[in-house]
Amino acid sequence: MNENIGATPLVETQKLVKYFPVKGSQGQHVRAVDGISLAIAEGETLGLVGESGCGKTTLGRTMLRLYDPTSGSLFYRGEDITKVKMLAYRRKMQIIFQDPSASLDPRMTVGEIIGEPLDIHKLCSSKAEKRDRVSELLTIVGLNSEQANRYPHEFSGGQQQRIGIARALAVNPEFIVCDEPISALDVSIQSQIVNMLEDMQEDLKLTYLFISHDISVVRHISNRIGVMYLGKLVELATSNELNTNPMHPYTRNLLSAVPIPDPDKSRARSRELLQGDLPSPINPPSGCRFHTRCPLAKPECSQSEPEFTEHTPGHFAACHLI
């Protein structure tokens, strides 16, 4: 976990909304991200957790303007980037994808893949300089510089993910969205990548948005954690605070569902199990979106939407019952 966090926000969203139209319907939308305001400080790792379909990946991609927001605004170092041309900002903001093999072009060599961002942003004046930079990047991510001439299929999943990371690092970014970067990897390889991301953050002064459904990993790597449910942020707090003192009933349920690799603890704990499945984000429930599955739901919960408010310093939650 990084300790050097700046005071100013590096990336900030204000009431960010991203709807996707549903094909063949009359004006229906998937409300993937529905009004999220948050700020990520320089040097911080903000973790984002939630069930699949809660909008965490969409939020990450919209923050990079890989999707154009439906409404709301986006700031980078205080500058409004909601509508600007992104090319200059792509040098500062990068992404690491979940599936390493799908995110690498099978017909390009590793050297070409990592060199492409250098060409696009004209960062190298000569071929020799580019070659040196590519081998430097390969070394940073723990690969060999001789491997630059090989193709992605010649590498294992963990190594492919390292290539994806090297490509993201090529332009010297400040902010990286890590979208489930270790979910597709084997258990023994996951920790290698997590440690590497932590080292890179320290050496290269990076800021991360770390998206994962694996709460144990998010808790390990993040300074603060945001919990999403059906396109809304329901709770936001420091990593420790969220674990020791979760306020929102959804967060409590989510935490108690995480398996613990310790037979005695795992069998002794009482679980608050969540019933049912995630409702459709096309027609989210009225009021508090969680009320259909909430064990504590009261009549008011289905009528009015709870405000996302600060309950203790730095600990935000949206629930009528707190």
Next chain:
Amino acid sequence: MSENRELLLSVKDLRVSFFTHAGEVKAVGGISYDLHRGEVMGIVGESGSGKSVEAYSIMGLLQSPGRVIGGSITLDGENVLDYNKEQLQKMRGNRISMIFQNPMTCLNPVYTVGNQIAEALTAHKNVSHADARAAVIEMLKLVGIPNPEKRMKQYPHELSGGMRQRVMIALALICEPDLLIADEPTTALDVTIQAQILELMKDVQKKTQMAIIFITHNLGVVADICDRVSVMYAGKIVETGSVADIFYRPRHPYTLGLLASMPRVDAQEYERLVPIEGTPVDMLNPPPGCAFAPRCEKCMNICIKADPPETDLGDGHIVNCWMEVPRDE
């Protein structure tokens, strides 16, 4: 937990190879274990460790170019490997059932779920249509599907992922098998749904007293549900023991490495993870000696020369590691 129980399944020196164009891949390289009635055994390993292949050979579901090339699988005193097609069909879904990782690809999209569950029952048992229907409703209730009369008329695509996995379990349990093989049944599900399915499986196991082989890469899930655990690496069981042995007294460096490399939600404070360095074994060209040796911090000279023998540490805790082998002299 299992000492006084009747032996159900006994696997002896099972070897499975895939004969590919690139050469022979020894997916399972000689594994042995006993499973008693009512016992829940976990098989943990990374992808490519042979854990699923091993389960497929029990079910007789191994496909070309895979072949069992040695060993025996004894179910209630009979060698399953000697079964012909008809005998295998009588066994599958009846005495042994299996549930898979992805319920969507395992359910038939053009039949209602009720139809599919009833089919499993009528294929093995002589029951009337009305009785089968009643049994299906009963089973859907058991696996926690609300409103079973309505749900049984629906098609798989109308159900959520968690519901489909419940249907898969109902389908597997309808003939009251002695053994359920669960191959990563919760891996494709969200943690909240995973917890529901695990609770359900524990519950059903208590009621029916069937044995379960639970294949997973998730040690947290194993800790929750299993009595005994086998850890596999590169087609071999490297350590086997009770869950307490594996989690509190692990001896094999790979087991130790797996436990140390996992971030834990119950950790008190931040601790840097200790990864297992190196990459998984290339099964086409496995290293000589112990397959884990190239990644092992405690690798000795002998480890790269010869395969380690089994060492029994007592109470069924068995380790395949040279460090545990007592020296003669």
